[in-house]
Structures are given as structure tokens and as C-alpha cells.
Amino acid sequence: MKTKSLTRNTSGTNFKEWAANNAIQIVLVFLLIGIVIIEPGFLSINNLRNILAQCSTRMIIALGVGGIIVTQGTDLSAGRIIGLAAVVSASLLQATDYAYRMYPDLQQLPLFVPILVAMIICGIMGSISGFAVAKLKTPPFIATMGTMLLAYGITSLYFDRPPYGAQPIAGLDPAFTKLAQGSIGSGDFRIPYLIVYAVIICVIMWFIWNKTRLGKNMFAIGGNPEAAEVSGVNVARNIIIIYIIAGLLYGLAGSLEAARVGSATNNTGFMYEMDAIAA
Template structure:
């Protein structure tokens, strides 16, 4: 009898543990995926209530916008993984877009910023904006790594410096701050041209975004540098003890991010067509939001390329959904802000749970 009673008590304990584990699994599932579920429910509601949301043109427009925003998001993601960020990302994008436009205006454009400049090689201009982005990344990374200044402060200062440079560029040769346009058609064709599949135009910059994403995936997953990024984000002190040059990795990560911002500016110049001092303003906030939605943890050391892609896609679908619902732009900003706060709160909750 004693043995039977003991066995029953033991079985009861096992049942309680199993029930507790099941509850914990359900809790963890909703903690991990709750935001995604809520977003998908919202997007589904919009798709049902606004059928045009799922029209071919709407889908193509969303894909185009996702492709346009992927490079900056991938750059920001790499920085978040090392527990950093870059508030100057949008301004780097903006000034490289302005430089691209200024150097690739038509020779006969009436208000050409540099009238004495001939038709520069498009490839040479791309190299120029990549170098510009890399230099700003080097500047940010140097002060973060060598002087241990918080990335928020460094990149905020860089943001203000770049805005001054952008305004100065727009005031050259009597331009008086006017937007730059008149791009050479062969340049816009290289970016916004494309080919047709089933009557649907696939623009070239979608292909470029796919190539860039594949390169970043390779860097993150198949190189020593990529492994070092995650190691530093997880524990910088342990990474240093293991022989990783932490300062060098931080600087190179900022440089890589700057290169991506520069490439994004090059693409943006052709997509927008007429670029001004406001080009790229606030783009870093959408990129940060997309990263946190995509599971790039602010605690560092956690994130996947596919998560960035999913994050950019979901954020774009939410933005489009709000437009279809007739939500005013100012409330769209508020909703995006709320999404960021909720996502980071969930991320921090998951971090605490892991510890």
C-alpha cells in the first residue's frame, strides 16, 4: 500500500510538471511569436476589408519598397548585433543620394549643379558613394571603438555634421538649396528599369537587393568576421579574452554599414528622381523598427538575415495597411513608435527569461 501510494504521488508530480511545462511552452510561444501573430491578424483584416490591398499592383509596390529599404536595414542589423546603432544612417543615405544625383545629372539640364562636369562613369559614381559611406562608417566606428563613446552620441553628432554638408552641397553654384533632378536616363534605367514576367515588371534594384542580402548572409554565416560580430555582441569581454580584436571588428562593422547606406543612397537617388536635404531623413528609424520586428536583439549577439527581410516586409505591410485604412501620416508615426516599444519590451523580456 505504501508503495502504491508513493507511485500515485510520483505520477501526480509528473503530471503537474508536465502541465507546468506545457503552460510554459505556450507562454514562450506567444512571447516569441505574439507580435507576429497580431501583425498577421491585422494585415489579414485589412486584406479582407480592403480587397485592393492584395491587388497585383499593390503587391508589386510593396516588394519594390521592401527591396529599396533592405540595404539600410541590413547595415543597421549588423550594428545592433554588436549592441550598437547608427542614428546617422538616414543622413548617410541622403547625402550619398545627393552626391549621386549631382554627379549623374544630364549635361543639358538647365540647373545642373556642376555645369562644367561631363558625363561621369556610373560605376565611378557608385565607387565614390561607397567610399563616402565607408568613411562616415569609419568615423563613427573609430570614436565608438577607440574612445568608448556610446554609439547613440557619436552617430547623433555625425547626423548633424552630415546635414550641414548636405545643405552646403545644395547651396553650391547658386542652387540655393533647391532639390536636384535631371538624372541621366541610362542611370535611372539601370536602377528602375527591369524585365517582365507574366506582364509584371521586375525592377533591377530588386535583383540588387537580393544580391546584397545574399552577400550579407554569407558574411554573417560563413566568415570569421561574421562569427566575431556575434561573439562580440554576446559578450565583448569574453570575445577579447578569446583573442578577437574587438575594436577592429567594431570599426569594420560600422564601415560595412556605411557601405550599405551608401549603396542605398545610390539606389534611392534614381528611385526618387528629385533629391533634396530631406532625402533619407528618418530612414534609420524604419530600419531599426524592421530589425527589432525581425528578431535582431538589442541585447546583442542574436539575429538572422531572414529576420531582417521578414521585419522589413512586415513593417512595409503595416505601413501599406495603415494607408489603405486611411490613417493619417502623423498617426502612422505613432503606431510605428508603439510597435518599436512593444517589440523591444518583448525582446528584453525574452532576454531576462534566457538568463
């Protein structure tokens, strides 16, 4: 009898621990069940595909923020840097026959050029945050808030430039929008390109985090920066590199977001960092 009672107590304790450790997942499951009861079509293939496509750019952003969080930091500038990438790439990839082009005399550029330009600009923004955190010893919250304001200021000045300032940058090259709005597959089974991009970036970042010296250094810094420094890790350099990688991912995500929506404004990416940090 005592053995059975002890077994029941142990089982009850294990269940309580499991429930406490997975409380968020349990709540989400119940919410999902409630949504499905109210709207059965929520779990349809088309709806799930659309949700995954919309979340794909957030996933790319989250992978950038994730590395920063591992090093005991945060990044409040992600959303505004994404907006900067969106307006830059969109302005350079407007259709040549669009009446309100930001650069009327600009020839059609290869798709990778504006996206690469946006990524480089965002990488520079990331390096500013990384330098402030690693070299100037500025708290990440303050450093990235400053970068957020800087990025938004640059975006607003660029967005408001003549001759057609303060209006959405639209009329994008169809090849550019197809880059984010297209899909692969046949018949009803089609996978949006955005999901493919997100999966590829996930694989790349998994490899960097788990199979490279940078990834090992990142986790060492996150565990104990002082111990990592003593063991020979260049903490400052690694932190700056991690912020630069995050900036490059923001640049890619911002360009894809502009292509997905079909336009860009200085408010593109607003509060996206909250989604990424929560993820």
C-alpha cells in the same frame, strides 16, 4: 483522467508561450486580414511588387544597421548618411541637357563612378562613427548622433551651393533612374531591379556574417566583448570595419533611393534609420 488533464494543461501552456513569443507576428497577421477586408486589392501582385520595391532600399540599410546592432551598438546617422549619398550621386548623374545642372561643364560619367564615390564618402562617415565607438569609447548613441549632425551639415552645405542651391537635384540621367526604376521579366510577371539588388546584398551579407572570420568575430563581440578580446579578437578593428561596411551599404542605398525617386534633397533619407532599426 489525470493524464488527460496534464496533457491539456501542457498544451495550454505551450500555446501561451508560443503566443507570447510571436505576439508581433500575430498582431501583424490580424492587421493584414483587416486591411485585406477593407481593401481587397491590397494583396494584388502590382501592389505587393511596389511595396517590395519601396522597401528594398530599407532592407539594404537594415543589413548595415543589423551588424552594428549585433555588436551591442546602434546607428542614428544612417538616414542622414543616405541623404549625403543621394545628393552626391544625383548631382554627378544629371542629364547633360538638363538646364539646372549642378555641374554644367561635367561630362556624362559612367554610372558606377558617382555611386562608388558616394559609397566611399559614406564609408568614411562610417569609419568616423566606428573610430569614436571603438577607440574613443564613446557610446554608440552619442557617437552616431554626432556623425548624423556632421553628415546633415555636409549635405546641406553641398545642397545649397551655387548656382542653383536649395532646390531639388533633378533631371537625372535616364540610365541612372532606370537602374532603380527598371525591372526584369516578361509580360505581367516583372521583378523590379531594386528587389534583385536587395536579394543579392542579403546573400552577400549572409555569407559575411556566417562564413567569414569577421562575421564570427562580430557575434563574439556582441555576446561578450571582454571575452572576445581575451580570446584574441581585435575588438576595436572589427567594430570599425563593421561600421565601414554599414556606411558602404548606406552609400549604395542612398544612390538607389535617388534613382528611384528621380531627385534628391538634403532631406532625403530623413528618419530612414528608424525603419532600419525596427527591421
